[in-house]
Amino acid sequence: MPISKRQRVADAVLSRILGQSPAMTTYRVESVRTSMRDGTLLLGDHFIPESDDPHGTVLIRTPYGRGLPTSALHGRLFAARGYHVVIQSVRGTFGSGGTFRPMAQETEDGLDTVAWLREQPWFDGRLATLGASYLGWAQWTLLQDPPPELHAAVIYVGPHDFRQAVYGTGAFTLGDFLGWSDQIAHQEDGGGLRRVLSMATAPRRIRPGLTGLPLPAAAVPVLRGRAPWYREWLAHPDGDDPWWEPYRAGSALQRSTVPVLLFSGWQDLFLDQTLEQYAALEARGVDVALTVGPWTHIQVATRAAGQVVRESLAWLDQHLAGGASARKQPVRVYRTGECSWHELPSWPPLAEPVTFHLRADRSLTTAAPARPEGSAAFRYDPADPTPSVGGRTLIGSMGVRDNRRLESRADVATFTTDPLPTAVDVVGAPVLELAIDVDNPYADVFVRLCDVDPRGRSHNFSDQHLRLDPSVPAGQLQRLTLTLDQCFHRLPAGHHLRLQVSGGAFPRFARNLGTPGEPAQGRHLAPSLHTLHLAGSRLLLPVAC
Numbered sequence: 001m002p003i004s005k006r007q008r009v010a011d012a013v014l015s016r017i018l019g020q021s022p023a024m025t026t027y028r029v030e031s032v033r034t035s036m037r038d039g040t041l042l043l044g045d046h047f048i049p050e051s052d053d054p055h056g057t058v059l060i061r062t063p064y065g066r067g068l069p070t071s072a073l074h075g076r077l078f079a080a081r082g083y084h085v086v087i088q089s090v091r092g093t094f095g096s097g098g099t100f101r102p103m104a105q106e107t108e109d110g111l112d113t114v115a116w117l118r119e120q121p122w123f124d125g126r127l128a129t130l131g132a133s134y135l136g137w138a139q140w141t142l143l144q145d146p147p148p149e150l151h152a153a154v155i156y157v158g159p160h161d162f163r164q165a166v167y168g169t170g171a172f173t174l175g176d177f178l179g180w181s182d183q184i185a186h187q188e189d190g191g192g193l194r195r196v197l198s199m200a201t202a203p204r205r206i207r208p209g210l211t212g213l214p215l216p217a218a219a220v221p222v223l224r225g226r227a228p229w230y231r232e233w234l235a236h237p238d239g240d241d242p243w244w245e246p247y248r249a250g251s252a253l254q255r256s257t258v259p260v261l262l263f264s265g266w267q268d269l270f271l272d273q274t275l276e277q278y279a280a281l282e283a284r285g286v287d288v289a290l291t292v293g294p295w296t297h298i299q300v301a302t303r304a305a306g307q308v309v310r311e312s313l314a315w316l317d318q319h320l321a322g323g324a325s326a327r328k329q330p331v332r333v334y335r336t337g338e339c340s341w342h343e344l345p346s347w348p349p350l351a352e353p354v355t356f357h358l359r360a361d362r363s364l365t366t367a368a369p370a371r372p373e374g375s376a377a378f379r380y381d382p383a384d385p386t387p388s389v390g391g392r393t394l395i396g397s398m399g400v401r402d403n404r405r406l407e408s409r410a411d412v413a414t415f416t417t418d419p420l421p422t423a424v425d426v427v428g429a430p431v432l433e434l435a436i437d438v439d440n441p442y443a444d445v446f447v448r449l450c451d452v453d454p455r456g457r458s459h460n461f462s463d464q465h466l467r468l469d470p471s472v473p474a475g476q477l478q479r480l481t482l483t484l485d486q487c488f489h490r491l492p493a494g495h496h497l498r499l500q501v502s503g504g505a506f507p508r509f510a511r512n513l514g515t516p517g518e519p520a521q522g523r524h525l526a527p528s529l530h531t532l533h534l535a536g537s538r539l540l541l542p543v544a545c
Contacts (some may be wrong), residue, residue, distance in 0.1 A: 003028060003029070004040070004043075007076070011023060011072075011080060014077065015077065015080075017306070018073075018077075018309050019075065019440075020309065021136070021398055023080035023081065024082050025049045025050055025051040025080060025082060026049075026050045027047055027079035027080055028047075028050065029045055029047055030046045031044070031046075032045070033114075033118060034088065034113055035116070036108070036109055036110065036112045036114045037112050040091060040096075041387075042088055042090065042091060042113070042140060043066075043096045044066070044086050044087060045075065045076070045086070046085070046086050047075040047087070048084060049079045049081075049086065052123070053082070054083065054122075055081075055082040055083050055316070055317070055320050056083060056124065056126030056151070056316075057085070057086065057124075057127050058078055058083050058085065058128050058129070059086050059114075059117070060088065060129070060131050061090055061106070061109075061110060061113065061129075061131070061506065062087065062093075062135050062137040062138075063090045063100065063134055063184065064187065065089065065090070065187070066087045066359070067087055067177040068358050069088055069305075070131075071087065073305060074130060074131075075456075077523075080491070082321070083316065083320075083360065084122060085116070085307065086449075088114075089319065089518070090138070091105050092352040094188065098183070100108060101229065102184070102421075104247055106137065106138045106141045106142075106374075107125055107142075107459055108210075108444055110141055110291065111142065111145070112140070113498065114149065118149070120132060123541065125149050125319045126149065126151055127149040127151060127486075128150070128154065128319065128320055129150065129152055129310065130153070130155075130316075131154075131158070132156035132157050132300060133156070133157050133158060133297065135158065136158075136159070140155070140158060140160040140249040140252050143258060144249050144495055147259050150258050151319050151320050152259045152260070152261070152315060152318075152319035152325075152346055153258055153259070153276075154260075154263075154312045154315055155261070155262055155263070156308060157264055157270050157278075157297050157300050158264040158273075159254060159273045160250050160253065161248050161249065161250050162248070163239060163247050164273065165273070166233055166238055168377050169466055170444075170464060170467025170468075171444060171509040171511040171512065172215075172233070172519065174215070174508070174510070175210060175388070175394075175396050175507040175509075176395055177230070178209050180395070181230040181393035182544065184226075185223050186202075192373055194386070199259070202395070202489075203395070206222050206402075208222060208483065209222040212520060214521045214524040215234055215520045216234050217511065237520070238311075253276070253280035253499075254280065256286070259284065259286070259287035259319050260287075260288050261288075261289045261326075262274050263308055263311075263447070264292045264293075264295075264300070265290060265292065265293050265294065265295030265296055265297065265299060265304070266293070266295070266401035266487060266488070267294075267297075267398065268295065268296060268297045268392060269394050270297070271486070271487065274290070275486055278290045278347060280369060282330075285389035289326070289330045289331070289332075290333070290347060291307075291311060293307070294336050294339075295324075296393075296398040296400070297392075297393075297394050298394070309444065311326070314326035314327070320337065326473045329343035329344055329345055330344075330345065330346065331343065331344040331345065331346060331347045333347065333534055334488070336488065336490070337461070337492060338490040348429075348542070350426045350544070351541075351542035351544055352445075352542070352543055353540040353542055354366060354540070354543045355368075356417070356499075357415065357537075357538055358373070358376075358499070358538065359373055359415065359534065360374050360376065362376070362413070362414060362415050362416065363416060364416055364418065364498070366516060372510075373534035374534060375532055375534060376413050376532045376533065376534060377529060377530060378410065378411050378529075378530055378533045379411060379527055379530075380411050380444075380504060380512075380528050380530060381411070381523050381525075382513050382525045382527065383504035383527075385504050386406075386411050386412060386503055386504045386505060386506065387406065387505070387506060388507065388508035388509070389505075390460055391463055391505070391510055396414045396507070400459050401460065402458060403448070403458040403500070404456065404458050407450075409502075413500070413532060414498055414500050415498070415501075416496050416498045417497045418454065418496070419494050419495065420492075420493055420496065420497070421490050422493050423490055423491065424543055425488075425495070426449075426461075426487055426490075426541055427543070429462075429484060429486045430484040430487070430540065430541050430542060431481060431482050432464075432484065432538075432540075433480070433536075433538070433539075434447070434480045434482060434537050435477060435534075435536030435537050436477070436478055436480060436531065436532055436533065436537075437475050437478065437480050437530075437531050437533070438468065438478075438529065439474050439475055439531075440514050440527070440529070441468070441470045441471070441474050442470050442512055442515060442516065443468050443503060443514065443528040443530065444509070444511075444512040445465070445480065445501065445502075445507075446464070446483070446500075446501075446502045446504055447463060447502075448462070448464075448484075448500040449484060449487075449500075450498040451463045451491055451495055451496060454495070461487050462467075462486075462489070463505075464483065465504075466482055468480075468511065479536060484512050497541070499539055501532060503530055507511045512528075513525050
């Protein structure tokens with residue numbers, strides 16, 4: 001179907017907003033059906049450039065529908081610049097046949113889609129994949145055994161190991177994955193306005209599923225049978241369980257040689273996996289580039305849209321169309337605190353660990369104490385769980401937030417430096433060595449670093465959560481090593497560095513109920529007393545050389 005004059009005007013306006021050059025060609029859109037090996041038909045839209053010299057094909061496989069924003073940002077915009085674009089609804093979504101089984105279904109369906117492309121008269125053997133989040137996961141499944149036609153991949157905020165995302169800290173990532181399941185359950189209800197209203201009311205709608213116990217039963221009135229996978233995830237907390245095998249595509253990091261452009265944000269849920277992907281590919285000499293901005297997961301598709309599209313097109317032009325090199329340096333990262341972009345030959349840059357000591361007066365100092373400092377303690381009560389404030393989340397309170405109210409709680413211990421005499425650039429992953437005992441073996445630890453400005457506002461920039469080993473007897477001293485999120489943050493002169501230690505971050509992570517048994521089936525609560533042994537605890541802060 002040829003595009004209308006109104007659509008051409010809309011495309012031109014979008015191009016200007018995103019800072020793009022004018023369109024190279026007109027295009028048309030046709031519906032396509034792709035048969036899988038079991039006979040299931042998947043629906044798609046083919047954006048066809050009306051050019052005698054197209055640049056290749058971009059494949060986008062999505063569970064979120066083929067309309068806005070994907071159709072505009074990647075379908076229409078890329079087709080107008082010479083690319084065939086196929087946007088396909090994955091199995092069980094938006095008219096495609098079969099039943100949707102998140103993540104576990106994409107490996108075979110991706111390979112079958114490429115096999116279908118080979119048979120199309122317009123396909124010239126040059127293929128790229130592209131997309132964010134789940135769409136990135138679909139790319140990693142294909143990269144486990146890359147087809148020879150695959151010349152490039154552009155992966156925004158996409159995990160390669162879904163089990164790691166769900167249970168990587170030992171606790172279930174509750175808020176995000178109940179919220180995501182609720183989104184999928186309602187995303188095809190009615191028209192666009194109804195979907196917008198559904199998203200707006202989601203926090204209130206899912207609240208009973210977050211606070212109720214046991215967790216599977218609490219989610220029933222929220223999901224109403226529409227997301228059976230949620231109960232399955234809760235039923236398989238063991239990382240060694242072979243049930244999770246279809247949810248892992250990490251072999252792609254060791255097999256693929258396809259050039260990959262990676263995007264993430266310092267407050268993205270999948271930041272840790274993106275940086276792992278970069279490190280693994282870069283170590284093997286694969287052509288890999290990395291951009292990390294001051295974004296949350298959602299902001300990569302909103303605030304960052306212009307930059308993402310520009311860098312993506314440049315990557316495709318280089319690897320599919322034989323254009324100029326897309327980047328001066330492989331790594332482009334934003335330094336928070338200073339608010340500036342930096343181009344680097346690799347990540348992370350060189351750094352030296354600076355040791356900070358936790359003191360009994362709740363200070364944090366580079367000077368070691370002259371004598372043992374004793375201990376600090378707090379009580380965690382799952383009946384009034386320590387709340388999550390911001391951080392790397394999909395839903396709820398996302399990203400950088402003022403932590404002052406959180407830090408005023410009795411169940412949060414804080415340790416703070418004096419005003420810094422000079423600016424300090426934190427690069428890479430801070431490490432907290434923590435000596436702790438807990439009077440209840442069923443307990444968690446959450447730690448966070450904040451930048452405290454002269455007005456007292458405390459903004460988070462790195463954190464980590466850990467579920468403790470319940471086989472360690474109650475009251476026994478444990479020496480933990482917690483590796484916090486990688487970051488690139490400047491602490492300006494006059495600011496303070498603050499360390500938080502608490503017993504959880506709810507509902508970002510499912511609270512530890514303090515009682516034995518299968519975590520998802522628990523309904524009884526017991527508090528825990530956490531005692532921090534300061535002499536055996538220290539923070540190792542990676543500071544730029």
